[in-house]
Amino acid sequence: MSFNKEDEEKKDPTQNEDDFGLPDLDYKPLDTPEENTEEQPQPEVSPLMEEFSDYAPSEEEPIREEIKFEPVEEPKSKAPIFIALIIVVVVLAAGFLVWKYVIVPSNEKAKQEQLAKEKALKAKEEEARLAKQREEEERQRLAAEAAANAKPVDGTIEVLENPTKRYYVVIASAVDADLTMDYAKKLSVKGVSSKIIPPFGKWNFNRLTIADFDNFQAAQTQADAAKAEYGDAVWVIRY
Numbered sequence: 001m002s003f004n005k006e007d008e009e010k011k012d013p014t015q016n017e018d019d020f021g022l023p024d025l026d027y028k029p030l031d032t033p034e035e036n037t038e039e040q041p042q043p044e045v046s047p048l049m050e051e052f053s054d055y056a057p058s059e060e061e062p063i064r065e066e067i068k069f070e071p072v073e074e075p076k077s078k079a080p081i082f083i084a085l086i087i088v089v090v091v092l093a094a095g096f097l098v099w100k101y102v103i104v105p106s107n108e109k110a111k112q113e114q115l116a117k118e119k120a121l122k123a124k125e126e127e128a129r130l131a132k133q134r135e136e137e138e139r140q141r142l143a144a145e146a147a148a149n150a151k152p153v154d155g156t157i158e159v160l161e162n163p164t165k166r167y168y169v170v171i172a173s174a175v176d177a178d179l180t181m182d183y184a185k186k187l188s189v190k191g192v193s194s195k196i197i198p199p200f201g202k203w204n205f206n207r208l209t210i211a212d213f214d215n216f217q218a219a220q221t222q223a224d225a226a227k228a229e230y231g232d233a234v235w236v237i238r239y
Helices: 005-009 047-051 079-149 177-189 216-230
Strands: 157-159 167-174 194-197 206-213 235-238
Touching (some): 157 177, 167 177, 167 194, 167 216, 177 194, 177 206, 206 216, 216 235
Parallel strands (some): 157 194
């Protein structure tokens, strides 16, 4: 397409070259906040919102820094310690009272009962001993009366002829056989039996015996007992 000079002259001088040939538009600028003076209807605010309206953040308020609260450790309570001490004191006091008023009296009572039992037992034993002693004294008295009233039985006299290999209790010895026989007769009157051992071996003595045993120990025991009546010259011989 070509444009000529006449066409350029026909153009409206008021027309802006930047319109690019577009038609003009009729427009009205919008009202700015400053120019809008009409009162806008306020939204209804509930009583709960009014109550917290004071706490609503304002655009003019500066931004607050977040404050961090560190938990403070509370001091530990000493109540459990005091309670434990009180319990210990109560237990100790109760134990002392039980020991003093229950255990000690019980032990004392048991001790007294034991002493009473021992005393009764000793008294019973003493009574039994005295009864036995009285019984023995009565027996001896009756035996003495019987011996005094009874006629003694004459003892026997035996002259041994052969060795017997027994142990004899000798109360006297003499070379004269008649003297030995006279002593044996005196014992016979008293009820004592005797045996005469004639001389044997290298010894020429007649021995008067009052007992014989099959072992030396028994014969010696009898000889020791006979010394109280026949003197210290009592001895043992094996024949």
